Amino acid sequence: MFSLIFSRRFAMAHRLIAGGSEKCAVPHGHNEVVTVRLQAVAPGPLDGTANMVEPFERAKSVWHRWIDEHVDHALQLCVDDPLLDWFRQHEPQRLARILLTHGDPTTEAVACCMMAKLNAFLAADGGRLRCVDIRLEETPTNVVAFDGDPLAVLPAVGDAWWTRADMSINDLRPVAVRLAS
Numbered sequence: 001m002f003s004l005i006f007s008r009r010f011a012m013a014h015r016l017i018a019g020g021s022e023k024c025a026v027p028h029g030h031n032e033v034v035t036v037r038l039q040a041v042a043p044g045p046l047d048g049t050a051n052m053v054e055p056f057e058r059a060k061s062v063w064h065r066w067i068d069e070h071v072d073h074a075l076q077l078c079v080d081d082p083l084l085d086w087f088r089q090h091e092p093q094r095l096a097r098i099l100l101t102h103g104d105p106t107t108e109a110v111a112c113c114m115m116a117k118l119n120a121f122l123a124a125d126g127g128r129l130r131c132v133d134i135r136l137e138e139t140p141t142n143v144v145a146f147d148g149d150p151l152a153v154l155p156a157v158g159d160a161w162w163t164r165a166d167m168s169i170n171d172l173r174p175v176a177v178r179l180a181s
Helices: 056-071 082-090 092-097 107-124
Strands: 003-014 028-040 074-078 098-101 129-139 142-146
Touching: 003 056, 028 056, 028 107, 056 107, 074 082, 082 092, 082 098, 092 098, 098 107, 107 129, 107 142
Parallel strands: 003 074, 074 098
Antiparallel strands: 003 028, 028 129, 129 142
């Protein structure tokens, strides 16, 4: 079976407050690489003309735009992180740049959220492809790979951002910013 495999690099910052690592409880950043493998939902023979499962550009364009415009340089926090309240109070205009997870935004959690989001994009584009595995390289020596159903391991939180084919990275409602009089 053919697979389409592509990667994207992005920068991020996060902090992990539940895992017991004091070093990771302080906000810090990584330059990460996400690699995904897509397969056809109903694979068939090459057609003798275009001879491709799907044009790469079509398969990756929305995904790359989401990574580049919303995930790159986002701050990854847990929905219960006190820093979120600080942003709500002092810099509400930056809330759209905070990627939220339920529990610590570990590489494992973010990889599953990303895989679910990519599958939502692919389903919205006709469902010809699905992501069958994802690799998220946190550092050159630490990689998380996942090849199951991300929705089976992510918390069931209804219409979570990772299940929707939109550009969201959190489920925060926009906050009205008062203009100075």
